[in-house]
Amino acid sequence: MRTVIFGINISIDGYCDHTIGNPDEELHDYFTGMMNEVDLLFFGRVMYQLMFPYWSDMAKNKSGTADENRFAERYTSIEKVVISRTLDHAHAVENTRIIRSNPAEELVKLKQQPGRKIAIDSISLLPELITAGLIDEFRIVVHPVIVGKGRRLMDDGSLHEKLNLKLVDTIPFKSGCVAHHYLKQ
Template sequence: MRTVIFAINTSLDGYCDHTLFNPSEEVHAYFTNLMAEVDLVFYGRIMYQLMFPFWAEVAQNQTGSADEIRFAQRLTAIDKVVVSRSLDKLENHTRIVRSHPAEELLKLKQQTGKKIAVDSISLLPELLAAGLIDEFHLVVHPVLVGKGRRLMDNSSLPEKLPLRLMDTLVFKSGGVALHYVKP
């Protein structure tokens, strides 16, 4: 069975709005290395629209730093599934799922392949409740932003989920990558 990971950048106060802080080159390299273990990304519509077409344009036009370009190239080459009832047309390597995201992710998890990365704050509670997330990779940035989307709201987790810390990595920027697994 494939491993499903959830990876995201967050501020120190728990906000995950990518427009409020900028990851360093080291963080881009970290996520590029993490994505080398992944052959499918499972997106919600909102996160997909935040990530694309921005990263596709970086990959195509070779704009940005070397680490950003490597990340963009890796991200755009990976197969993607987007959970959406409103999107009609998506780029290459991408298909739409209209309903039952937990059931779809379970089917994908049972197939052979590399890891699956989940990139959706809105789907996270449902996927956690279904027991589908195996690993968490959180990069905590040394900034308080005070607004935006939180990783979890107060009512979205049905019960406490204990995790085991596997690894930490401190970046020169002061950010910290935390790798947790379900025991």
């Protein structure tokens, strides 16, 4: 059975916003390495629209730094599933399909197929997928910033019971970011 990982960048005070940090080469290389373990990305609509066409344009035009271009090429090349009731098309990004309903049921089917790891990229789907027991690993990168507003990793009351995790690795970066790698117990 395939392993499902959830990875995210957050502030020290627990807010998830792609604009809070200032990713450097070391951090891009970390996420590129994580993507090298993955052969399927599982998105919610909002996160998908934040990531594409931004990264696919960068991969196509080689418009970023060398580390950004490496990440963009790898990220764009991975097969993608987007959960959305409203998205009409996938921004001309190849290897992307849209699923209209039942994200947990779809992820169960995908976990049972042969392949490498599946990466979840959706805050809105997180409580449902945790409750269904479908996420095996958490890779949380904490940025050295306190923002005081924005989207929280989990809303109050979104889980019915706590989820205990086991810390298996911590990586400090020169930028002050710290990557925490947890496994579900």
